[in-house]
Amino acid sequence: MLVLAAYVLSKGDRYSLYSADADGLRRIHEMLGVFVFVVVVLRLLWRLLDSTPAKRPMPQWMAAAAKLVQFALYALLIAIPATAVLGTWLEGLPVTLPGFDIAPQIAKAHGLGQLIMEIHITLGNAILWVAGVHAAAALLHRFYLRDEVFQSMAPGG
Numbered sequence: 001m002l003v004l005a006a007y008v009l010s011k012g013d014r015y016s017l018y019s020a021d022a023d024g025l026r027r028i029h030e031m032l033g034v035f036v037f038v039v040v041v042l043r044l045l046w047r048l049l050d051s052t053p054a055k056r057p058m059p060q061w062m063a064a065a066a067k068l069v070q071f072a073l074y075a076l077l078i079a080i081p082a083t084a085v086l087g088t089w090l091e092g093l094p095v096t097l098p099g100f101d102i103a104p105q106i107a108k109a110h111g112l113g114q115l116i117m118e119i120h121i122t123l124g125n126a127i128l129w130v131a132g133v134h135a136a137a138a139l140l141h142r143f144y145l146r147d148e149v150f151q152s153m154a155p156g157g
Helices: 002-009 020-049 060-090 110-145 149-153
Strands: 095-097 100-102
Touching: 002 020, 002 110, 020 060, 020 095, 060 095, 060 110, 110 149
Parallel strands: none
Antiparallel strands: 095 100
8 A cells, every 4th residue: 555655646757756846745755665665674574583374275387476476576665665765866866754854875877867767667667567466366366266375465364
């Protein structure tokens, strides 16, 4: 939900978020991005500490697809905020958080910053597709295959 909210608040061209009119939306967008990153880090730590859910019997291609989609989701959830911060800083803009701004600590490289922000936008679009495939697979398991895979995805499942 955080990713979807951040996506909805980012609509428009890449510079419209940096206009004075959109300052509030940009701050919310960046704050949501930070929350996403924190939640992902906590989730990864939890996965390291908690036991892995029991493997459910399924065809090998399904198990491989599940691993691929999980990897893609985690990679995107880390890469999206990383490209946002790096691209923003390379364009010479601060990253804004509630109550303070984090000024760029690296040399300004406008062209590279623009390229990285384009990558950020592309990754932001890609995560919606990957998450959609993941959700569709979960619903397939729940309502068509009627196996326990859907329940195993839930905390404590």
